[in-house]
Amino acid sequence: MAQHHIDIENVFEGVCGLFPNLKPDEKEKMHRNFSCMHVRKGEIIYREGDKPAGLVCLSRGKVKLYKEGVGGRDQIVRMAKPIGFIGYRALFADENYSATAQALEDSVVCSIDKDVFMDILKNNAELTLHILKSVATELGFSTNRTVTLTQKHIRGRLAESLVFLRDTYGFEDDAKTLKVYLSREDLANLSNMTTSNAIRTLSSFSDEGVIELDGRRIKILDQYKLERISDLG
Amino acid sequence: MAQHHIDIENVFEGVCGLFPNLKPDEKEKMHRNFSCMHVRKGEIIYREGDKPAGLVCLSRGKVKLYKEGVGGRDQIVRMAKPIGFIGYRALFADENYSATAQALEDSVVCSIDKDVFMDILKNNAELTLHILKSVATELGFSTNRTVTLTQKHIRGRLAESLVFLRDTYGFEDDAKTLKVYLSREDLANLSNMTTSNAIRTLSSFSDEGVIELDGRRIKILDQYKLERISDLG
DNA sequence: TTAAAAATATGCTAAATAGCATAAAAAGTT
DNA sequence: AACTTTTTATGCTATTTAGCATATTTTTAA
Structure with missing residues (x-):
């Protein structure tokens, strides 16, 4: 570069x-x-x-x-x-x-x-x-x-991290893709979980239509649902 | 009073x-x-x-x-x-x-x-x-x-809390009894665990001769061991 | 003092999470 | 392009911790 x-x-x-x-x-x-x-x-x-x-x-x-x-x-x-x-x-x-x-x-x-x-x-x-x-x-x-x-469960913690990343770095021009590209390991270290669990939980969110994954690109499809997961813990 | x-x-x-x-x-x-x-x-x-x-x-x-x-x-x-x-x-x-x-x-x-x-x-x-x-x-x-x-296990967290309470409030005149008398629930809420687990783990420490319990009185018998448990996590 | 309530102790079970192994995919290097 | 390394994905198992039930003890209140 x-x-x-x-x-x-x-x-x-x-x-x-x-x-x-x-x-x-x-x-x-x-x-x-x-x-x-x-x-x-x-x-x-x-x-x-x-x-x-x-x-x-x-x-x-x-x-x-x-x-x-x-x-x-x-x-x-x-x-x-x-x-x-x-x-x-x-x-x-x-x-x-x-x-x-x-x-x-x-x-x-x-x-x-x-x-x-x-x-x-x-x-x-x-x-x-x-x-x-x-x-x-x-x-x-x-x-x-x-x-x-310490108190939220894995899904809640990861959802919170995604919301946090959105609030911190915002979206790309499509208004959906997070403007930050972290490795699964970094995402795990941000959310206090193992890399395996970050990967697994991201996949679940994707399966549920909350996010869309393309490598390190994370597109938030359903902000309301994501925040709900974060809030419920 | x-x-x-x-x-x-x-x-x-x-x-x-x-x-x-x-x-x-x-x-x-x-x-x-x-x-x-x-x-x-x-x-x-x-x-x-x-x-x-x-x-x-x-x-x-x-x-x-x-x-x-x-x-x-x-x-x-x-x-x-x-x-x-x-x-x-x-x-x-x-x-x-x-x-x-x-x-x-x-x-x-x-x-x-x-x-x-x-x-x-x-x-x-x-x-x-x-x-x-x-x-x-x-x-x-x-x-x-x-x-x-988030990272220490239960024993490590509780041991850390006891060390913290010692550093914060010190000992009674016997130089062993913590100068603070918390309920098991408070101790649990300080250490991010359930009350049951605080009780259980305190008992273990007592069995191992690290502390001595008498109601809410906690006497630290082996500071070195306690700090080791805290440090190892 | 007795009764009621709260705190503590202990055992058992269920749930959550970590840890590991393996495979596939992606990225970087020569 | 071929190779190596890293990252990601997925399944299985073990461990840790929570949750609940029950009994006992202690404290508080009547």
């Missing part, structure tokens, strides 16, 4: 769009400490245990964040889309990364130097509060996810 | 100890909008779906926070101890409470008016950053918990 040149100014403006409370001098400071790079499909952006060097932003592409689980089984804890940050939790908690970030497709990833960014936060309460709000919202999602992943 | 009079000044000072970056005028403002009350064992402090009216602090006692799960099954998502905040996630996310808070024993609970507190945050970046750090840390715990609750 061709590696287009990165228009760093454009990318920087996009990233800044995520900060509603940035003063001009802060923006300037960030700009001077802003870097950008391509990552290829499958490439690891950082690993669980690595120390954050900056605030990382996904500008183009898709990234999965996963934790290595108990029996070597991975658990996908987040799916990132552009334009959005990844790895900020570790940065703000002043910890090492608690998950591994891997590109699901060719992507563009940027970084703002850690000290520079934390310095800006230390002097901009509105911005910090804005970020606090997002992190608090995400904590809500995470707690909720703990409950659904 | 006798309801001792609350020494509100003392309690307020205790709560302030959680804010390392509070300026005198901010403290004064908080003090004027600070209230305090007793809650009895079993009482609900707030319910999932309620709107936060302030920043709630547990000053004395113990509180469980739980979400109602899929089949009416509860999932305990946090165990609070004094002195510490509860319900702050919803406050900062500007959402309704995502869990119910219930006193596990007679407790003292305080509250700082929502608008007053958020106003202080808006003007104190250091304080906000401090709180952001705690919330980010907790998000890490939560994500980690998702993985262990």
Whole structure:
């Protein structure tokens, strides 16, 4: 796949769009400490245990964040889309990364130097509060996810994942095909089940006319039914 | 149980100890909008779906926070101890409470008016950053918990809960008895299992000499073994 | 104190899910 | 194109866990 040149100014403006409370001098400071790079499909952006060097932003592409689980089984804890940050939790908690970030497709990833960014936060309460709000919202999602992943049955969990992927990445132009192409294994790791069970359950959904499968293409035929399966657990 | 009079000044000072970056005028403002009350064992402090009216602090006692799960099954998502905040996630996310808070024993609970507190945050970046750090840390715990609750087997999950309770509430003077007395049902809801299985597994641990049971008293006899069970999953 | 209710203990059965084996298909590599 | 590797599909079995029934114990209430 061709590696287009990165228009760093454009990318920087996009990233800044995520900060509603940035003063001009802060923006300037960030700009001077802003870097950008391509990552290829499958490439690891950082690993669980690595120390954050900056605030990382996904500008183009898709990234999965996963934790290595108990029996070597991975658990996908987040799916990132552009334009959005990844790895900020570790940065703000002043910890090492608690998950591994891997590109699901060719992507563009940027970084703002850690000290520079934390310095800006230390002097901009509105911005910090804005970020606090997002992190608090995400904590809500995470707690909720703990409950659904532990209490829903396999069909409910997989249906929830499909609904989640729809809400996160949306549809292709046909308004039915999910705009994300995961392996059955990734789908399983997102839904807390074995790959066999993800495959089996997808086939069931397909048999029931809820979805249509074509390799990794997933077309949602009956959203209402899918959401019902998700809600009933 | 006798309801001792609350020494509100003392309690307020205790709560302030959680804010390392509070300026005198901010403290004064908080003090004027600070209230305090007793809650009895079993009482609900707030319910999932309620709107936060302030920043709630547990000053004395113990509180469980739980979400109602899929089949009416509860999932305990946090165990609070004094002195510490509860319900702050919803406050900062500007959402309704995502869990119910219930006193596990007679407790003292305080509250700082929502608008007053958020106003202080808006003007104190250091304080906000401090709180952001705690919330980010907790998000890490939560994500980690998702993985262990979904991937560990029953024995591992229960052992992890016991280790967690030890780390949270500590021991009685004998340095062995957990300083928290939960019903088997609560222990089950903390560990994502049915009550029957919590009872069974506790009995097994007791038979194996890892713990000693006497009603709700749990004495940890072999910490190493318990942690090994937790780690192996 | 006695009665009622709730919590705990234990056994049995059913359901859900994991684990493994094998085969077929798809994707990547030389 | 031929080969290797990976992914997907499907069936079967074993394990884990839930669900229920019943008995016992403990707690609460009258």
